[in-house]
Amino acid sequence: MxxxxxxxxxxxxxxxxxxxxGRAQELVIEAVIRLCGVSAxxxxxxxxxxxxxxxxxxLFGGLDLGQFFGSMEWYPDxxxxxxxxxLALILGTLxxxxxxxxxxxxxxxxxxxxxxxxxxxxxxxxxKIVVELLAAIPSVVWGFIGLxxxxxxxxxxxDAPIGLTVLNGAILLALMxxxxxxxxxxxxxxxxxxxxxxxxxxxxATRWQVVRRVLLPAARNGLLAAVLLGVGRxxxxxxxxxxxxxxxxxxxxxxxxxxxxxxxxxAAELGETARGSDHYRVLFVLxxxxxxxxxxxxxxxxxxxxxxxxx
Amino acid sequence: xxxxxxxxxxxxxxxxxxxxxxSVSLTIRHGQVTGLIGPSGCGKTTLLRCFNRxxxxxxxxxxxxxxxxxxxxxxxxxxxxxxxxxxxGMVFQRPNPLPLSVAENVLFGLRVHGSGRLAPDVVExxxxxxLKGVGLWSxxxxxxxxRATDLPLEQQQKLCIARLLPLKPxxxxxxxxxSALDPAATSRVENLIRELRGTYTxxxxxxxxxxxxxxxxxxxxxxxxxxxxxxxxxxxxxNPSDERTARYIEGRYG
Ligand SMILES: Nc1ncnc2c1ncn2[C@@H]1O[C@H](COP(=O)(O)OP(=O)(O)OP(=O)(O)O)[C@@H](O)[C@H]1O
Ligand SMILES: [Mg+2]
Numbered sequence: 001m002x003x004x005x006x007x008x009x010x011x012x013x014x015x016x017x018x019x020x021x022g023r024a025q026e027l028v029i030e031a032v033i034r035l036c037g038v039s040a041x042x043x044x045x046x047x048x049x050x051x052x053x054x055x056x057x058x059l060f061g062g063l064d065l066g067q068f069f070g071s072m073e074w075y076p077d078x079x080x081x082x083x084x085x086x087l088a089l090i091l092g093t094l095x096x097x098x099x100x101x102x103x104x105x106x107x108x109x110x111x112x113x114x115x116x117x118x119x120x121x122x123x124x125x126x127x128k129i130v131v132e133l134l135a136a137i138p139s140v141v142w143g144f145i146g147l148x149x150x151x152x153x154x155x156x157x158x159d160a161p162i163g164l165t166v167l168n169g170a171i172l173l174a175l176m177x178x179x180x181x182x183x184x185x186x187x188x189x190x191x192x193x194x195x196x197x198x199x200x201x202x203x204x205a206t207r208w209q210v211v212r213r214v215l216l217p218a219a220r221n222g223l224l225a226a227v228l229l230g231v232g233r234x235x236x237x238x239x240x241x242x243x244x245x246x247x248x249x250x251x252x253x254x255x256x257x258x259x260x261x262x263x264x265x266x267a268a269e270l271g272e273t274a275r276g277s278d279h280y281r282v283l284f285v286l287x288x289x290x291x292x293x294x295x296x297x298x299x300x301x302x303x304x305x306x307x308x309x310x311x
Numbered sequence: 312x313x314x315x316x317x318x319x320x321x322x323x324x325x326x327x328x329x330x331x332x333x334s335v336s337l338t339i340r341h342g343q344v345t346g347l348i349g350p351s352g353c354g355k356t357t358l359l360r361c362f363n364r365x366x367x368x369x370x371x372x373x374x375x376x377x378x379x380x381x382x383x384x385x386x387x388x389x390x391x392x393x394x395x396x397x398x399x400g401m402v403f404q405r406p407n408p409l410p411l412s413v414a415e416n417v418l419f420g421l422r423v424h425g426s427g428r429l430a431p432d433v434v435e436x437x438x439x440x441x442l443k444g445v446g447l448w449s450x451x452x453x454x455x456x457x458r459a460t461d462l463p464l465e466q467q468q469k470l471c472i473a474r475l476l477p478l479k480p481x482x483x484x485x486x487x488x489x490s491a492l493d494p495a496a497t498s499r500v501e502n503l504i505r506e507l508r509g510t511y512t513x514x515x516x517x518x519x520x521x522x523x524x525x526x527x528x529x530x531x532x533x534x535x536x537x538x539x540x541x542x543x544x545x546x547x548x549x550n551p552s553d554e555r556t557a558r559y560i561e562g563r564y565g
Contacts (some may be wrong), residue, residue, distance in 0.1 A: 015420075061323070195407040202365050203474070204396035205423045213422065292357045 014133030058281035099170035108181025135179035146244025177230035177265035188222020228301035316341035316512035346527030376440035400475030406467035408459035465496035
């Protein structure tokens with residue numbers, strides 16, 4: 001039996017209409033998605049240019065770059081002899097981040113491996129939630145932990161005069177960058193095809209041998225990216241290190257020295273400067289430097305990840 | 312006297328509630344090539360994967376019955392899985408060399424089963440012998456550092472056979488080892504299998520009747536998890552004793 005001609009014509013028209021609507025809907029959704037993507041890029045550039053704009057007049061108008069990078073004399077509000085030597089701040093950032101990575105890399109990758117390879121089902125989910133909770137702790141709270149808990153512990157343990165040190169900040173930053181390392185690291189391990197594990201196990205490798213001899217080399221790039229993203233996270237962190245590292249503009253010689261990082265300096269001083277003053281602008285130069293560091297670190301991580309996908 | 316290579320008694324296997332092997336009892340002779348044929352889904356891969364207990368990687372697998380390999384009960388409590396897998400090597404359907412260099416693939420077994428470092432002369436000797444064993448030496452002797460996963464499929468699959476040899480396995484399990492290869496490569500791998508015959512007991516799954524006839528001494532026909540027929544290959548193909556075997560091999564020649 002066939003439909004009467006009128007009815008079938010109507011049906012056909014409706015189908016065409018529906019197809020057109022569907023197409024229109026798709027176009028709108030596509031446009032929205034593209035807009036989101038583009039605006040993310042626009043925002044990043046806008047922020048960078050805003051920071052750079054505030055920095056430029058000083059950067060090309062009187063800042064002694066040799067002093068900026070080579071001197072540790074940071075006297076931004078001295079009336080007679082202002083000096084903007086950021087070396088101590090840069091080294092402070094490097095010291096805290098570096099030591100943080102010494103703790104965070106074994107901790108982060110050490111957690112990614114058991115979560116990805118040695119746990120299943122509920123246990124795996126539970127472990128992942130714990131790690132994600134770690135990421136949800138606000139950085140002020142970490143700062144408090146540094147001030148109230150780590151500070152006395154460090155004083156007791158090392159018989160140090162003060163516990164607000166590179167070590168304190170590094171421990172906090174390590175804990176703060178562990179979550180991203182774990183989740184990216186776990187992704188990297190998960191991306192290793194199961195056939196490799198099976199092949200190795202079929203040759204009599206234990207699960208640990210599989211990890212050491214097959215997964216770590218196979219996931220090397222992904223794990224490296226995990227570490228780099230952790231570094232990026234640590235370099236940019238402000239509040240916790242501001243509270244936990246003792247606020248001393250000195251070049252650190254050991255983990256028990258107090259320091260001040262780039263981020264802490266900006267956060268502490270920006271509120272007190274007059275808009276447009278040299279001091280105000282030099283803080284934006286620091287911001288530009290920070291931006292450049294995190295940009296390079298993240299870009300490297302991204303390139304590494306991409307290289308690893310292509311393979 | 313014919314030595315027993317592998318003997319199973321009432322082997323049953325379940326994936327969850329689905330029974331994939333039903334009371335399989337087999338005796339596979341040592342030093343021969345035994346082919347395993349049957350329609351898709353009849354349990355050939357499953358059976359093969361029981362012999363090195365790699366099935367146990369999959370959650371929800373339950374096995375019953377016994378398997379003896381050269382007199383050792385493989386499912387006995389306290390069986391050393393690592394030792395078992397050293398004696399029973401497996402070649403998979405898709406070539407799956409490890410993402411390491413050619414040399415490291417060959418040495419993987421020695422590294423995993425050995426203790427301490429391998430002496431340089433052991434390394435060189437083992438790599439050369441294994442690659443010669445599968446006819447890859449002349450092709451790859453200058454490319455031992457190449458990533459194995461970058462090789463052409465035929466070389467990958469031969470390498471997957473080669474990497475088993477340094478451990479001197481007693482049983483080689485091959486699951487459709489040629490299904491990813493072109494006809495020319497297939498025939499070269501078949502030659503290799505014939506050369507390995509005698510030194511190793513080989514159990515090979517294949518969908519290709521002609522291949523089963525070319526390489527195997529004995530042949531097993533499976534259907535829906537059961538062994539239907541197990542005889543010398545020429546007998547099974549020329550004069551099958553079971554109606555269902557006859558239909559299967561005829562259907563295939565169709
Ligand atoms: N991991 C698994 N979980 C559940 N069922 C499975 C699993 N693996 C295999 N099966 C089932 O067990 C049966 C036997 O599968 P098996 O892979 O052993 O067959 P096969 O004979 O090797 O088939 P093919 O010729 O297609 O490779 C099939 O019905 C299959 O669906
Ligand atoms: Mg199969």
